[in-house]
Amino acid sequence: MMDLCPCGSGRRYAACCGALHSGKREAKTAEALMRSRYSAYVLRLEAYLLHTWHPDTRPGTLDLEQDHTRWLGLTLRGTQNGRPADQTGQVRFTAIYRIGAQQHRLDEESRFVRLEGRWIYLDALDPDA
Template identity: 85%
Template sequence: MTVPSACPCGSGRRYAACCGALHSGTREGKTAEALMRSRYSAYVLRLEAYLLRTWHPDTRPATLDLEQDQTRWLGLNIRGTQAGGPTDQTGQVRFTALYRTGAQQHHLDEESRFVRLNGRWVYLDALDPDA
């Protein structure tokens, strides 16, 4: 993996001081948004083990195959959060992620749910936008 200087999550911080610290395990995400940003960066960098480790065991897939995935992630925009702070047990993060597959550019609008599990934030699932 080529280590980027700027963090892919769009925070404006250096990767090593932002999502890189979470990816390496030297720091845990203190908020649901921090975990969301680190998971986006993990998709950009194809860090399957990190994504699986930060996914709730009840909703986590058995495997990921990002090496075969042709998606190129282009940017992340956090649109809002609900709870998910340092003392909360649950949180939600609304975001838009831009990506390209082949010559087509797309966007993913999602509201992700996070919970604390054994004191750590983990991704639970995405709310159904049609519900």
């Protein structure tokens, strides 16, 4: 069992993303869902990622066991909406990761929507648009 949550919140995993991963509770904000999805990539929780992905944009499968990405850290850059009473939200973040000996940086603005009362990931905005 891990101590600190991979999402960088500074909280214990069980009280943070672990509670969402286990289904004990749902994300209350788009930011909380984004953090839990980052942690799910770190922990290779394919079922959770697919469950929290909008059916219109979700891939048929993920194969994280064959993925050699090692996630190193998450920094939030800002949010727009995504509060408990909102229906949409956007979260800007930077994630640092390593593949082999090379370190990379992912800058993304993810879009989230409420579907059947729960937050789900819709897609990422095109940074060049």
